Amino acid sequence: MTLMIFLVMFVMESATEKLCPLRASIDVLEGEYFFLCYLESRQEHFQEEAYTINWYKESAGKRQLVKETHRIASQMNFLEFWPAELSDSGNYSVIHSNGKQNLTIQKWTLNVLERNKSSCFNKNHLTTEIKSAGTGHSLKCSDLSIYENESITWYKDCKNYEHETERELNFRTLTVQHSGIYTCKILISHEGRIYHSTNTIKLVVEEDAAEAVTLEIVGHHEEIETEIGKEEILNCTGFLGYYMQEDASLYWLINQTFPEQCTGIPENEPSVCEEEFKKLQLGNKFYVTRLLRIKKVRDEDMHHNFTCMLQADESTQIKIVKLKKGKTQDLPVHIFTTGMVLALLFPFVVVAVVFVFVMFRVDFVLFYRDTCRRDDTAGDGKEYDAFVSYLKDCASPIEEEREFALKILPMILEENFGYKLCIFERDVFPGGAFVDDINSFIDKSRRLIIILSQNYVSDRAIYELESGLHKALVERKTKIILIEYMPILEKPSVPHAGKAYQDKDQRAL
Structure with a gap:
């Protein structure tokens, strides 16, 4: 009895292996029946510890449990779509859980392609096979369902092809006329409804024998210059030929050790991880590619061998990549x-x-001063910003000279700019000694403004000029601003600056 159970389970496992090719990325047309399946090792059948199986879908960075509906059903190792819709696209995974730990068995990327309403196939949902004329060949309808007694129909260029109903379409001798797009269609009955699943192959028959294509890795062994702490992405691409070989595998090894898989979450990403396996078609050539991501290059990474291995049709190709410290680069x-x-x-x-x-x-x-509200002259003990010296009597035949000193100058400097002037006739009370008052108010002022004219240098106001020059040149207590209001024809007899210094020295003695 035990032997019988073992044989049944062995047969079921063999059938499962046949139906479950190891494909990381799968394309399917919308509106068609489709299933995902995974393989279990034989040891799992005899585990005494109970576990649960959960299917998950990841879309837009969020992983959600796949719940059974009238359209999506879980059966043994299969997840079935009755039928697949565009919204089913995403990343799928199956996880075993025993209540203590979770084990991810397998991952897929499912791409549901939009159906072409004007044709029986989608150009992105076909494989290409290139063959030479005169040779025998057979087109195989891939395992599109897990059910028996399905109805199979073959089409060539969307027309029924010779009423063929077998799973394989055999050609004893190929000719150029056999070139075309072949589609096999399987009909499946489920809960009173008929569903279908298709597989499309583009057959290209060439008159002359095509050049033999050798499986190879693009590029040669190489050394990459890098720096410690820098991110590096190593790319390995393999050329498969003129048709996609489903059994092709491409993976990285680090010193003969398999790297971890990248999670897609930056904070949880391993320091070195391997990206998902991808298939590419450029024209009529097929490639496979896989990236190895090094988050931050470490010193020990400089001593590792990063080996890319390509395997298909019992053939193996390798490519070794090494890292080395680069030279200090010149300024860009x-x-x-x-x-x-x-x-x-x-x-x-x-x-x-x-x-x-x-x-x-x-x-x-x-x-x-206006912006910072600061005045550097505050606290210097001065009461006025300037003492105005001008012709004070009516000896001047031009009245504008006095009007300039008494009206225009105060209006501009005091009213517009906020300076405070000392004007003798306005600010000095009468009755005091003239000379003492002049010296006192000049000492209280930071500047001495002298309005020069011919009448000024001929008047007694010349004393204010002499006193101001003495304070500016000898005592260095004030600064003088000269305004020549009218041209001076005769030079005033003002003591020379050197004489003023000499007088000062004599007084000191």
Whole structure:
């Protein structure tokens, strides 16, 4: 009895192996019956510990448990779609759980292709086989269902082909006329409804014998220059020929050890991981490719052999990639050029800034004071910003000179700019000693504004000029601002600056 059970299970497992090719990426047409299946090792049949089987779908970065519906059903090692829809596209996985740990058995990427309403097939859902004329060949209808007694029909270029109903379409001798697109259609009855599943093959028969194609890995052994801490992605691509070989496998080894699979989640990604196996078709040539992702190159990675292996039709090809520390790279050209341009422009920019500052220094100072609300003269003990010295009697035949000193100058400096002026006739009370008052108010002022004219240098106001020059040149207590209101024909007899210094030294003695 035990032997009988073992034989039955062995037969079931053999059938499962036949129906479950190891394909990481699968394409299927919408509206067709389809199934996913996985293989269990023989030891799992005899495990005494109970476990559960759950199917999951990952879409948009979220993994959700696949629940059975009237359209999606789980049976033994199979997940069936009655039928497949566009929304079924995504990444699928099957997980065994015994309540203590979860074990991922297999993963797939399912692509549900939109049906071409004007044709019986989708150009993205076919395989190409290139054969030479004069040879025998057979087209095989892939295992599209797990049920028996299905009805099989073959079509050539979407027309019924010679009423063939066998799973294989045999050609004793191929001719160019046999070229075409062949589609096998399987009808399946389920719960009173008829579903179908198709497989399409493009057969190309060439008149002359085609050149023999050798399985090979694109590129040769290589060394890649890199740096510690840098991310590196190693690419391995294998050329299969002019038709897709379903038994082809491509994988990486690190010192004869299999790397972990990439999870797609950056924070949980292993330091070195292998991307999913992908198939490519460029024209009538077929390729397989797989990436090895090194998150951050370590020093020990420089001593590893990263080996890519391609296997198909009992043939094996390898490619070895090694990492080595690269030479220190020169400064990039665009950065060097930018630096040189900036270095050449910098002196011109400095000169321009200095020129603008010199030309508008007063405006900058006023703007600074207005913006920061700061006055550098606060606390210097001065009461006035400037003492205005001008012609004080009516000796001047031009009245505008006094009007400039008493009206225009205060209106501009006091009312518009907020300076405080000391004007003798306005701010000094009468009755005091003239000379003492003049010296006192000049000492209280930060500047001495002298409005020069021919009448001014001929008047007694010349004393204010002499006193101001003495304080500016000898005592260095104030600064003088000269305004030539009218041209001076005769030079005033003002003591020379050197004489003023000499007088000061004599007084000191």
